[in-house]
Amino acid sequence: MRPTRFDELSSSYEDLLRDPIRDRFAGQESTFFHRRKSELIRRFFRRRNIDTSGLRHLDVGCGKGELLSMLRADFKHSAGCDVSVDMMREITGVETRVQIDPLQIPFEDGSFDLVTAVCVYHHVPVADRPSLTQEIQRVLKPGGIFCMIEHNPRNPVTRLIVSRTPVDADAILLEAAEARGLAAGAGLLPVEHSYFLYFPQTLYRYVGWMEGMLTKLPFGGQYALFSQRPLA
Numbered sequence: 001m002r003p004t005r006f007d008e009l010s011s012s013y014e015d016l017l018r019d020p021i022r023d024r025f026a027g028q029e030s031t032f033f034h035r036r037k038s039e040l041i042r043r044f045f046r047r048r049n050i051d052t053s054g055l056r057h058l059d060v061g062c063g064k065g066e067l068l069s070m071l072r073a074d075f076k077h078s079a080g081c082d083v084s085v086d087m088m089r090e091i092t093g094v095e096t097r098v099q100i101d102p103l104q105i106p107f108e109d110g111s112f113d114l115v116t117a118v119c120v121y122h123h124v125p126v127a128d129r130p131s132l133t134q135e136i137q138r139v140l141k142p143g144g145i146f147c148m149i150e151h152n153p154r155n156p157v158t159r160l161i162v163s164r165t166p167v168d169a170d171a172i173l174l175e176a177a178e179a180r181g182l183a184a185g186a187g188l189l190p191v192e193h194s195y196f197l198y199f200p201q202t203l204y205r206y207v208g209w210m211e212g213m214l215t216k217l218p219f220g221g222q223y224a225l226f227s228q229r230p231l232a
């Protein structure tokens, strides 16, 4: 198997993500961005009174597995897949499978209640995005949820950071409208979308509750789109 771009980046991945604005935003908490995403996903299920302890979670493009490890205790089974063997090399305690073909998810039809793809799509060529979304639809159980989290191109600070981050040299950001179109094109039903990452960690500790009032404004640093595979 030929090494992927992320295989080459993986040994210095954290250093290559470093950026003065990004680092200040995360403050003292190195896992701030992953924590915010795991909380967002947890709240999605809590708001609907859905107990996730019997559910199966797959993280597509799981990278180093931070989100998987943060959410592992919430789910009965957690799994990750990625086109990069090296990115996943140090993940432990979670099932991982290598995605040999970027457009084929190495899991069976209808096998997951939740599929996440976090900051993956902007690395996927635009023409391939519908096929990847169709694959995500395939591995979801009927009624299962797809959560896509992406950088928000409408946020100028996000755009600036992406433009100077080596990891994102191949990035083509997608607007939430494109993300919604991809989900709809794969036959997924819209459930919810929200913009988040308005406040840096130092402020979020005190006024984080205010983000709840800003989720519909398209200016947060990232957005999360939830959609659902129809029941029948």
Ligand SMILES: C[S@@+](CC[C@H](N)C(=O)[O-])C[C@H]1O[C@@H](n2cnc3c(N)ncnc32)[C@H](O)[C@@H]1O
Binding pocket: 004, 006, 007, 060, 061, 062, 063, 064, 065, 066, 067, 081, 082, 083, 084, 087, 099, 102, 103, 117, 118, 119, 120, 123, 124, 132, 167
């Ligand atoms: C920016 S990293 C994000 C990793 C992780 N999701 C996170 O939030 O930290 C993007 C990841 O997507 C993976 N990737 C890129 N294209 C992919 C595809 N078609 N299918 C699965 N993974 C892919 C890369 O190998 C890389 O690990």
